[in-house]
Amino acid sequence: MLGRVALAFKLENPTSVQRLTSRPCRFIPSRHSLTCIRFLVASVKRAQNDPIPPAQSPQPVSVSRVIKACRLPPKETILQLFSKIPQNSSRVKQLEAIPKLREYFLDPNNALDLLYELASSKRPQNALLAINISRKMGREVGMTAYEVVVHRLGVLEDWPLVLRVIQSAWHNVHQSTPALLNWRARALLETQHYTALNSIFDLFKLNNFSPTRRTHHLVLSGYIRNHDLVGARECLRNMAAAGFPPDHSTHALIATLYQKIGPDEQVKEAGIQSLPHIHARAATRMMNSLMQLRLRIFDLDEVFHLLSAFDQRKVGPLALMLAASRTRHDESVQNPSVYRAYPTTVEPDAVTYAMFIDYFADLQELPNCLAILDHMLLAGIEPTMRTATSMIRAYFLGGQGGPAVRMITAMCDPETTSPAMFQNVPSPDGHALPFDVARLGPPTRAVFNYFLRGVLSTNGLPGAHTVIRLMRCNGVKPDSKTSEIITSHTHRVERAQPRVLMRMIRRHSPRFTLQEAHIVLASTVRYQKFLVDGVGWDVVAAKFSPTRTAGVKPYPEEAISTVQPHFDPLAGIQLPRRARHRGTFRAIEQSLVDRGIKSDRATIALRIRHDAVVRGDMNSATEVFQAMLARGLHPNQYHYSALMEGFVKAGDFESAVDVMKAASKARFEPDVLMFTILIVGYARRKDPEMALRIFRRMVSAGIQPDVPVIDAVASAFFFTGTYDMCHRVLTSLWQHITPLPPDIDKTSLKSAAVYFRSLHRGQQQGSKKTSNEFRKTLYRAIAGLLKDWRAFKRKESSRMHRASLEGNDV
Structure with missing residues (x-):
């Protein structure tokens, strides 16, 4: 595929x-x-x-046919020329041949309107071609024309083309404007060219312009997005020296962007104090960002407090739904009844409601997602593309991809998209639209990327092929995010080798990103963990058996990644010398270095796991963790999990539990991964009873079990050689996450385990909490297994005691 x-x-x-x-x-x-x-x-x-859609292979169109068929006013005729005639020379000839068109095209009063329409079309690069054609025909456009085109492209978020237009303006006119330079800074920020962004002040000086506060804010945004807090502090000092001391808008900007760094109380309080002094839209944007960060880490107490700053007539139902869902999963929890007072009332927008749709989608509560959409419409807030992406995601996580496909069919251009193209995706037939999505306009790149994630989860790579074709038919180009989504799926689900992933990235990605490099490194670390630890119950059992020899082949030291002196941009990870993709990976690494990209929290978490699990160097892992803290970056559950896995592998369970407690204090409640790490450790110590106890603690915390954690519990009995008990544990816990297949009791342990692990591929990776009834049922099953295991141990101990006595008698 x-x-x-x-x-x-x-x-x-x-x-x-x-x-x-x-x-x-x-x-x-x-x-x-x-x-x-x-x-x-x-x-x-x-x-x-494979046939290419007809829309992608247009037949040559006669110029005269276009002109005769149109018989439109000059403006519409010129727009038809640019949309139907692919050859630039033919456009020029036609404009020069018809005086009416030439006069209209070269009229300065009409030029701006034409350029705006061309920049808004399916081929916005035609706006730049129109500027060049005008110059060839003897009419030099002014800087206002470039500003109109750049502004429209910026609204459409076509940042590479923004940079091309600004570069063309400098090449043609040999000058710029403060507005164009600020747009250049914004485009460099969005395309992650941080080195060029930091030198934007040199361009202002070259053109004899003074940077504005907006310029400094754009550079400050670049430092924060790039996880460079040292540079951000230096930028604030430079702002003050240039006559722009940090004001309320600066504090609001920092609070809005800080979710990439982690929760910080000082930043949050400074942003809240700025609420009365900033624009209403900026206030909504900042509060949305603060609340989204807390929703992601399930810090619901803080979410309730932040939600109280909004207009309660509009967000009151959101608070009630959040409280009801929380109580349903845990009756002992107390929702806050007293909220803090805020200096002003914030108006919610479509993003506010979309965040709560995303939250309930993670819990796989689709009815609540639809209810939130209804409340938003009743509050008089119009849906946006952000609403559409959240609903598409909610449908797929809720196991109903059909309505999501129905939304896409309603948004696509019917002239270029036929129903026959929707192959290898869930059927949209018989599903109603959640709202009038056609009013939003054609689907954007973000909509298709969210749709791509969902289709990959249901239909795999065949569905991805369909989505890419739909993007092409609707004039949407895949971007680096598209490449990242497909490559990540190929890594996680298809378990492709690093060199295959590397080839995909080099072929597909228009711009190398740190996220793509992280996927390749994660695949490399996974392969190295396989070399070090092996895979499968039998291999692990042999490694920890005093009488057996593990069938793991020795591996050369050159096959393991090393550490390089430069920490950025890959957290110091260096591919092994024997890696076949090392040479091609250098292009990604060099691109990141040239653009000044710093290591992010995900890459640092991978480095911690590499040092702790693959290399077994906990000193280095803890040093990297401390270095991250020194940079001002806040750890998340992935950093704590990596440290826990390293300590468990080293046999230091006390330190692993301390790390779990530290994560809880940092408001990262232990998740299924952390409990799985502990269970795997006790399984390898051949302590099934402790593994079951840890599993019971996880169930008591309301955490939804998944395939890996049940696999780990069953492996604890396999390692002790009690295979019948292992089979019973597996089938007893299996039925609590998915129905048991028929005749599973008659199959061998190996066949049952292989089939059970295959279920993990299609399992939804949400954050769904278990109900009280589910917990009680599973708790009784665990208690029964513990009782049977203790009875088995007593029986086995008695048998061994009798055998010992008989041996002494002999």
């Missing part, structure tokens, strides 16, 4: 992907991985005969 995705991205030679996936490798794939690889190779062959 890599070939089909490559074809949709206009990959000229998809057979190279076939050769890549068919080569032998050192990685030992599972049966599921082998099936995926065979499917990928077969799909490449089928892709060679």
Whole structure:
């Protein structure tokens, strides 16, 4: 299927992907991985005969036919020329041949309107072509024309084209304006060219302009987005020296952007104090950002306090739904009844409601998502594209992809998109629209990217091919986020090798990002963990057995990643010398270095896991953790989990539990991953009773079990050699997350375990909390297993005691 995705991205030679996936490798794939690889190779062959949609292969159009068929006013005729005639020379000839069109096109009063319309079309680059045509015909456009085009492109968030237009203005006119320079700073910020962004003041000086407060705020935003708090502090000092001391708008900006760094009480309080002094839209944006951060970490007490700053007539139902959902999952919790007073009332917008749709979507509570949408409409707030993306995500997480596909069909252009194109996606038939999505206009790149995530979860890579074709038919170009989504799925679900991921990124991504580099590094670390620890119950049991020899082949030290002296941009991780993708990966690394990108929290978490789990160097792992804190970055559950896994592997369970407690104090409640790490540790110590106790603690906390944690509990009994008990534990806990298949009791332990693990691929990875009834039922099942295990131990101890006595008698 890599070939089909490559074809949709206009990959000229998809057979190279076939050769890549068919080569032998050192990685030992599972049966599921082998099936995926065979499917990928077969799909490449089928892709060679895939028909391209007619909309993507337009036939040449006669110029005279366009002019005769149009018979429109000059403006519409010129727009038709740019939309229907692909050759620039033909456009010029037609404009010069018809005096009426030439006069209209070169009229300065009409130029701005034409450029705005062209920049708003499906091919916004035609606006820049129109400027160049005007210059060829002897009419030099002014700087206002460039500003109109850039402003429109900025609204459409076509940042690479913004940079091209500004560069063209400098090349043609040899000057710029403060507005264009600020737009250049914004485009550099959005495309993550932080090195060029930090030198924007030199361009202001070169053009004899003075930077504005907005310029300084854009540079400050770049430092915070780049996780460079040292540079952000220096930027604040430079602002004050330039006559722009930090004001309320500055504090609001920092509070809005700080969610990438982590929760910080001082930043939050400074932002709240600025509420009466900033614009209403800025206040809403800041409060949304503060609340979204708390929703992501399930800090609901703080969410209630922040929600009290909004107009209660509009957000009151949100607070009631949040309290009801919280009480339903935990009857002992007390929702706050006294809220803090805020200096002003904040008006909610569509993003406010979309955040709560996202929250309940994570809990897989689709009815609540639909109820929030109804409350938003009753409050008089019009849906936006952000609302559409949240509803698409909610439908897929709720297991109903059909309504999401129905939304996409209503938004796509019917002239270029036919119902036959919606193959390998959930059927939209029989589903109603949640609201009038057609009023939002054509789907944006963000809408398609959210749709792509959902389709990948239900239909895999065949569905991705369909989404890419739909994007092309609607004039939407895939971006780095699109490439990241597909590559991440191929890494997590298809479990592709690092070199395959590297090839995908180099072929598909228009701009290398740190997130794409993180995917390649994560795949590399996973492969190295396989080399060090092996995979499967039997291999692990042999490693910890005093009488057996593990069948893990020795690996050379050159196969393990090393550490380089430069911490940025990859947190100091250096690919092993024997890695086949090391040479091609240098292009990504060099691109990140050239753009001045710093390590983010996800990359640092990967470095901690690499040092703690792969290299077994807990001193280095803790040093990296402290270095992250020194940078001002706040840890999250992934950093704590990486430290826990390292301590458990080293046998230091006390330190692992201390890390879990530290995470809880930092308002990161232990999740299923943390409990799984502890259970795996006790399983390898051959302590099934303790593994069951830890699992019972997790269930008592209301955490939804998944396939890996039940697999870990069952493995504890496998390692002790009690295979019948292992089979019973597996089937007893299995039925609490998914129905048992028929005749599972008659299958072998190996067959049952392999089938059970295959369920993890399709399991929803939400944050759903369990109900009290579910907890009680599962708690009784665990108590029964503990009782049976203790009885088995007593019986086994008695048998061994009798055998010992009989041996002494002999």
